[in-house]
């Protein structure tokens with residue numbers, strides 16, 4: 489079955505080359521940090537790599553465990569600081585409803601965080617539709633509301649889980 493154009497990438501297939509996603513994310517992080525004159529320290533780079541370990545969002549303590557499994561003795565504050573840095577660079581989004589973090593596939597361009605979250609497998613896919621931002625800003629303006637974080641988190645079932653449920 490062919491996916492509709494422009495929608496194919498939202499939830500990558502389960503057999504896609506995820507090593508490529510990770511390599512790509514780290515490369516873009518290096519570029520963005522270089523452009524900002526910020527340093528992608530070893531800790532920041534490791535935290536970003538753990539966030540990108542899959543397309544399912546991860547919690548800060550999950551990241552801390554993975555970090556320390558490699559022989560480190562990092563404190564939670566170290567992970568939170570690295571995450572704050574990565575978020576400020578647009579490399580990572582925080583998903584409030586899950587209290588978890590996920591890598592951004594299009595860092596370096598300002599956008600709200602609009603996500604489809606699978607409640608079966610935990611995968612999250614980012615929507616890239618400027619209309620959503622515009623609608624939020626329009627509604628906020630009419631309400632005299634100043635937007636800090638235009639976060640949208642939609643829960644449901646991803647294509648892979650829907651297929652599993654059907655067959």
Ligand SMILES: [Zn+2]
Nearest residue numbers: 500505506509
């Ligand atoms: Zn991937």
Ligand SMILES: [Zn+2]
Nearest residue numbers: 592593594614
């Ligand atoms: Zn993003």
Ligand SMILES: [Zn+2]
Nearest residue numbers: 606609646649
């Ligand atoms: Zn799923």
